[in-house]
Amino acid sequence: MNPLKSLPDHGQAAWLDFLARGFIDKGDLARLVAEDGLRGVTSNPSIFEKAIADTDEYSQATADLLGQSDLSVMGLYEHLAMADIRKAADVLRPVYDATGGADGYVSLEVSPYLALETEPTVEEARRFWKEVDRPNLMVKVPATKAGIPAIRTLIGDGININVTLLFSQEVYEEVAKAYIAGLEALAAKGGDVSRVASVASFFISRIDVAVDKLLDQAIAKANDPDEKARLAGLKGKVAIANAKLAYRRYQRLFNGGFAQLKAKGAHAQRLLWASTGTKNKAYSDVLYVEELIGPNTVNTMPPATMDAFRDHGRLRNSLEENVGEAEAIMAALAKAGISIEAVADELVSDGVKLFADAADKLLGAVARRRITVLGAQLNTQTTALPQTLADGVAHASEAWRSEGSLRRLWHRDAAVWTGKDEAKWLDWLTLVPEELKRVDELVAFQREVAEADFDHVLLIGMGGSSLGPEVLAETFGAADGYPALTIIDSTDPEQIAATEAKLDLRRTLFIVSSKSGSTLEPNILKDYFFDKVGKALGRDEAGSRFVAVTDPGSSMEKTAKADGFWRVFYGLPGVGGRYSVLSRFGLVPAAAIGINVEVFLKTAQEMVYACGPDVPPADNPGATLGLVLGTAANAGRDKVTLIASPGIATFGAWAEQLLAESTGKQGKGLIPVDGEPEVPIDAYAGDRVFIYLRLTDGSSGTQDAFAETLRAAGHPVVRIDLASRDRLAEEFFRFEIATAVAGAVIGINAFDQPDVEASKIKTRELSAAIEQTGHLPQETPTAITGPISVFSSEADREQFDLAAEAGGLAEVLRAHLGRAKAGDYVAILAYVARNPAHHEVLQKARKAVLVERRVATCLGFGPRFLHSTGQAYKGGPNSGVFVQITADAAHDIAIPGRSLSFGQVEAAQAAGDLGVLAERGRRYLRLHISGDVAHGLATIAEAIEQAVARA
Numbered sequence: 001m002n003p004l005k006s007l008p009d010h011g012q013a014a015w016l017d018f019l020a021r022g023f024i025d026k027g028d029l030a031r032l033v034a035e036d037g038l039r040g041v042t043s044n045p046s047i048f049e050k051a052i053a054d055t056d057e058y059s060q061a062t063a064d065l066l067g068q069s070d071l072s073v074m075g076l077y078e079h080l081a082m083a084d085i086r087k088a089a090d091v092l093r094p095v096y097d098a099t100g101g102a103d104g105y106v107s108l109e110v111s112p113y114l115a116l117e118t119e120p121t122v123e124e125a126r127r128f129w130k131e132v133d134r135p136n137l138m139v140k141v142p143a144t145k146a147g148i149p150a151i152r153t154l155i156g157d158g159i160n161i162n163v164t165l166l167f168s169q170e171v172y173e174e175v176a177k178a179y180i181a182g183l184e185a186l187a188a189k190g191g192d193v194s195r196v197a198s199v200a201s202f203f204i205s206r207i208d209v210a211v212d213k214l215l216d217q218a219i220a221k222a223n224d225p226d227e228k229a230r231l232a233g234l235k236g237k238v239a240i241a242n243a244k245l246a247y248r249r250y251q252r253l254f255n256g257g258f259a260q261l262k263a264k265g266a267h268a269q270r271l272l273w274a275s276t277g278t279k280n281k282a283y284s285d286v287l288y289v290e291e292l293i294g295p296n297t298v299n300t301m302p303p304a305t306m307d308a309f310r311d312h313g314r315l316r317n318s319l320e321e322n323v324g325e326a327e328a329i330m331a332a333l334a335k336a337g338i339s340i341e342a343v344a345d346e347l348v349s350d351g352v353k354l355f356a357d358a359a360d361k362l363l364g365a366v367a368r369r370r371i372t373v374l375g376a377q378l379n380t381q382t383t384a385l386p387q388t389l390a391d392g393v394a395h396a397s398e399a400w401r402s403e404g405s406l407r408r409l410w411h412r413d414a415a416v417w418t419g420k421d422e423a424k425w426l427d428w429l430t431l432v433p434e435e436l437k438r439v440d441e442l443v444a445f446q447r448e449v450a451e452a453d454f455d456h457v458l459l460i461g462m463g464g465s466s467l468g469p470e471v472l473a474e475t476f477g478a479a480d481g482y483p484a485l486t487i488i489d490s491t492d493p494e495q496i497a498a499t500e501a502k503l504d505l506r507r508t509l510f511i512v513s514s515k516s517g518s519t520l521e522p523n524i525l526k527d528y529f530f531d532k533v534g535k536a537l538g539r540d541e542a543g544s545r546f547v548a549v550t551d552p553g554s555s556m557e558k559t560a561k562a563d564g565f566w567r568v569f570y571g572l573p574g575v576g577g578r579y580s581v582l583s584r585f586g587l588v589p590a591a592a593i594g595i596n597v598e599v600f601l602k603t604a605q606e607m608v609y610a611c612g613p614d615v616p617p618a619d620n621p622g623a624t625l626g627l628v629l630g631t632a633a634n635a636g637r638d639k640v641t642l643i644a645s646p647g648i649a650t651f652g653a654w655a656e657q658l659l660a661e662s663t664g665k666q667g668k669g670l671i672p673v674d675g676e677p678e679v680p681i682d683a684y685a686g687d688r689v690f691i692y693l694r695l696t697d698g699s700s701g702t703q704d705a706f707a708e709t710l711r712a713a714g715h716p717v718v719r720i721d722l723a724s725r726d727r728l729a730e731e732f733f734r735f736e737i738a739t740a741v742a743g744a745v746i747g748i749n750a751f752d753q754p755d756v757e758a759s760k761i762k763t764r765e766l767s768a769a770i771e772q773t774g775h776l777p778q779e780t781p782t783a784i785t786g787p788i789s790v791f792s793s794e795a796d797r798e799q800f801d802l803a804a805e806a807g808g809l810a811e812v813l814r815a816h817l818g819r820a821k822a823g824d825y826v827a828i829l830a831y832v833a834r835n836p837a838h839h840e841v842l843q844k845a846r847k848a849v850l851v852e853r854r855v856a857t858c859l860g861f862g863p864r865f866l867h868s869t870g871q872a873y874k875g876g877p878n879s880g881v882f883v884q885i886t887a888d889a890a891h892d893i894a895i896p897g898r899s900l901s902f903g904q905v906e907a908a909q910a911a912g913d914l915g916v917l918a919e920r921g922r923r924y925l926r927l928h929i930s931g932d933v934a935h936g937l938a939t940i941a942e943a944i945e946q947a948v949a950r951a
């Protein structure tokens with residue numbers, strides 16, 4: 001005789017608390033139905049976690065799903081789980097049919113992450129119901145405060161609900177009432193109440209585990225041996241007593257008042273005994289089955305309990321036995337000072353947490369499997385960290401996981417940062433699918449560009465608006481039949497002239513990019529080139545060569561319309577400039593040079609999913625990178641040193657603007673170090689984190705060896721491998737998430753740029769002064785040595801003056817650079833044309849500083865860097881030692897319609913920048929070149945080399 005099979009004779013249905021793919025596929029579930037009379041199945045996040053994370057049963061299915069469509073990690077899990085649920089539902093369908101819908105159900109639980117929110121729970125349950133599409137599905141909803149109204153609504157929709165995480169009799173009663181109210185609502189709408197089924201999953205063994213622990217504590221405290229014995233006598237009894245009393249409430253609730261609904265064919269909501277596997281080995285392994293057998297109930301048993309009961313279970317109508325004793329047990333418990341309601345409350349919170357933990361593990365496993373299946377389609381990231389940093393990152397990662405911080409980030413909770421206006425700036429999180437939806441417009445634009453007779457594209461923009469397009473142009477170049485792209489992000493007359501000299505103005509497409517539309521540089525550069533094109537082609541024709549990318553309603557939009565631009569493309573106002581590369585700001589120039597924009601976005605999407613809210617931090621590449629950077633910064637390792645394979649070398653300049661402008665404020669943040677010359681290992685101090693972006697098909701042996709030496713020397717190295725440059729789109733998103741996470745760890749608002757604004761204001765004031773007087777306010781140099789005039793703060797004046805007298809420029813620089821101590825950095829800020837010759841000579845100076853002084857070095861060309869690293873230099877940690885270089889404009893250029901020239905604007909920008917550095921108490925020195933710029937730069941570089949050698 002199989003006792004399992006005879007449970008129905010006592011009014012109880014045996015369900016199985018387990019599910020796994022192989023178990024269904026091999027026919028084991030069907031066998032239980034046939035041989036044991038199994039009547040239902042329940043699942044929960046822990047069950048799927050064990051099935052999916054701990055076995056290989058889902059590898060092929062995951063690969064198949066990824067091959068077929070584009071899915072997030074949560075989407076993948078749901079596909080896998082729903083497929084199992086549908087299969088199991090089909091196995092149980094005959095039971096459902098034979099019992100007229102009384103049994104034969106399979107339960108799928110809503111995400112535990114939603115347990116405390118009503119509306120999202122309702123939405124998810126409705127979606128599961130629709131997508132699983134089986135009448136014998138039960139959606140599991142937890143009996144939390146938020147869950148109970150959801151249950152009422154869902155029953156009102158006619159959806160079968162398994163109410164889970166029930167521990168309290170009081171709450172049970174609320175749940176039963178919600179069920180009845182839901183049915184009434186359904187009946188009132190004319191719905192068929194006879195088709196709705198529901199169970200209330202009352203948890204058993206977890207109660208004993210919790211109460212026994214409290215009893216043990218009470219026993220330890222009690223002095224009286226009788227008291228000790230009385231308390232000991234309660235152990236292992238409370239869960240069953242609690243269930244028996246819940247059952248009595250069930251009888252009361254569904255016997256009398258339910259008559260009207262019953263008359264319409266409604267079923268009582270059965271009590272289902274859940275958590276019936278014995279956890280305390282001292283108790284019988286069938287305790288929570290044998291003691292809870294009674295009419296119109298369900299017991300969902302884990303496989304081991306089911307096997308035990310089949311083997312040696314004994315049947316009797318136990319549930320209605322000794323209800324008086326159950327009352328006495330509960331009363332004795334209360335007398336011992338243990339509140340069952342308090343225990344129940346805690347078990348609900350613990351239950352939600354346990355299932356959320358299981359879901360984290362499960363999703364982490366799915367994410368890892370996804371990574372394996374995608375292979376080279378997803379850039380890999382490996383971190384080699386010194387032990388203390390590794391421990392810090394592990395700690396931060398666990399805190400982010402258990403507090404659900406990444407989900408909060410994705411759900412735009414500003415409190416992840418500083419609780420200010422951050423939520424307004426997070427549309428970059430979801431823009432990739434949005435841009436994919438409207439990609440046709442770009443495809444059409446691309447075709448038109450190819451058909452037009454352009455041989456060049458000049459993109460006019462600053463910071464985020466130009467550095468992303470620059471990476472695309474430098475990494476991919478123009479496809480056959482498309483014009484080549486150059487960017488201009490400078491007011492330096494020499495650079496403007498050099499750029500213009502490369503162009504045939506009659507065959508150039510101009511893209512003017514400015515989110516705000518009000519940024520000074522793109523406006524005056526647009527005026528300049530528009531005027532030139534107008535002169536070359538006629539004013540009316542000029543607009544047809546111009547395209548604007550700007551946010552809706554900006555002044556740039558108005559200008560573009562007034563000037564008859566060919567096109568205006570719109571950005572998303574909820575995306576800051578530095579996060580805009582995957583929006584029209586990157587995509588319009590990408591389309592213009594023939595990049596397949598759809599493929600580009602789909603590539604990025606792979607990383608969007610990998611970094612999604614559903615992927616726990618430890619398996620989330622973007623979050624991990626952010627946690628490394630943020631934790632490192634907080635521990636004083638704030639110099640993020642970027643190394644990239646030659647084919648993708650310009651990525652660093654884009655990453656710099658993102659990291660620096662986002663995090664460098666309030667005296668905190670990351671100092672990105674891009675393009676620093678590689679020197680022997682001793683030059684790198686303990687304030688560094690290295691990120692090595694490596695192209696598998698274009699790696700440099702020297703860089704590989706360098707990265708390995710750094711790692712071996714104990715420096716933190718994050719290595720990111722890209723199978724080919726075509727995968728670069730992924731990196732934009734990885735770095736965006738990483739920056740947002742790092743910003744949160746550092747504790748700043750990652751979406752404002754207060755100190756850039758400050759220097760813009762100063763520049764405006766200075767520009768006004770020039771317009772009035774024809775020149776900048778006159779300053780007296782501290783010293784003049786050859787072609788170089790030295791300007792310093794009042795405080796430094798005397799010292800630098802003496803230094804100049806004693807040893808010329810090198811001595812001044814020795815005094816200035818000598819202030820850079822361990823943990824500081826030296827930044828050369830050159831307001832001159834950015835060209836290879838100038839770059840090379842300043843790199844030599846940089847190298848000397850690095851080698852001799854062992855401090856990180858940065859190089860920025862003004863005004864370009866103002867919209868990038870400039871924020872961190874002024875607002876970040878006060879660890880910068882700055883050498884600003886300015887020069888006379890040999891051939892200044894007038895700006896049409898303005899009384900200022902480009903040279904004057906550049907000078908005002910440099911002065912504004914310096915003014916804010918001074919206000920912020922930074923260590924600075926300005927070197928002004930008179931006469932030939934190249935000669936002046938060489939003089940300065942040489943002096944720097946001498947200065948650091950002397951130190």
Ligand SMILES: O=P(O)(O)OC[C@H]1O[C@](O)(CO)[C@@H](O)[C@@H]1O
Nearest residue numbers: 463464465514515516519577867
């Ligand atoms: O696109 P816009 O509004 O012209 O801004 C250009 C750049 O200036 C900043 O607003 C400030 O530096 C950056 O964030 C931005 O990328």
Ligand SMILES: O=C[C@H](O)[C@H](O)COP(=O)(O)O
Nearest residue numbers: 017042044201206274275276
């Ligand atoms: O519905 C089933 C419950 O999720 C399950 O029985 C919980 O059991 P546990 O307490 O053993 O985790």
